[in-house]
Amino acid sequence: MFEDKVIPLDVWITDGINWLVDNHRALFLKLKWPVEQTLNGIDHGLNALHPLIIIAAVLLIAWRIAGWRVSLFSVLSLVFVGLLGLWEDTMTTLAMVVSSVLFCIIAGVPLGICAGKNDRFERIIRPILDAMQTTPSFVYLVPIVMLFSIGNAAGVLATIIFALPPIVRLTGLGIRQVPRELVEAAEAFGATNWQVLAKVQIPLALPTILAGLNQTIMMALSMVVVAALIGAGGLGSPVVLGLNSLDIGIAAIGGIGIVLMAVMLDRITQAAAKKRY
Secondary structure (H helix, E strand, C coil): CCCCCCCCHHHHHHHHHHHHHHHHHHHHHHHHHHHHHHHHHHHHHHHHCCHHHHHHHHHHHHHHHHCHHHHHHHHHHHHHHHHCCCHHHHHHHHHHHHHHHHHHHHHHHHHHHHHHHCHHHHHHHHHHHHHHHHCCHHHHHHHHHHHHCCCHHHHHHHHHHHHHHHHHHHHHHHHHHCCHHHHHHHHHCCCCHHHHHHHHHHHHHHHHHHHHHHHHHHHHHHCHHHHHCCCCCCCHHHHHHHHHHCCHHHHHHHHHHHHHHHHHHHHHHHHHHHCCC
């Protein structure tokens, strides 16, 4: 029954991407520019600072947000990856995560607010988010390379697409969970729509939004190794190098560095979310 292909969807997708490359690649390179500048600035800044300054800053931030246990774990993790010879790769990975999460916040929070306040928009965006979240991460690599070339910036762009859905979903969920009575009370006192959003809905939804931010950070870190396949640096590079050369030691230390960074960022962001309850 299905011996012959009837719908040449693969050909249509290939033709569509080729048309974009041939006619609008300059536009995509312009879209890449702010991501590239942000990434390069953060990367150069982190690698220019003395490691002790960064360790002290992480110690202070983690201690203020999550307590002394998380701060101690964070410091020991950074010292350990430094002793493994992965400090520069770790800072590059941190720059990639920070850059991608920053753009996810810029795009995701407004989209989530719109989805939380507008049922029609939520119905439209839900299947798009489903597709973004369930599409295998490797599928993004070919169009990203064709449209944006290779390198760290291309890896960040792929990460943004992959890590965007959680913050959109949970921002919308947080807005919808705000009790209607509080919104009506604010409106009754003469608050404008913007004042209701800024003074009532966002503060009450902030724990849920921060939970979405936590998930976005975790998904961004999960893309580190995949992004290394298209020329991105960071801790994914040792893993890919170990895979290509069948060197389990190099792959293992890269993986350990990613795990330590993931746990560190997860504990800090979770503690930040819990403080809002």
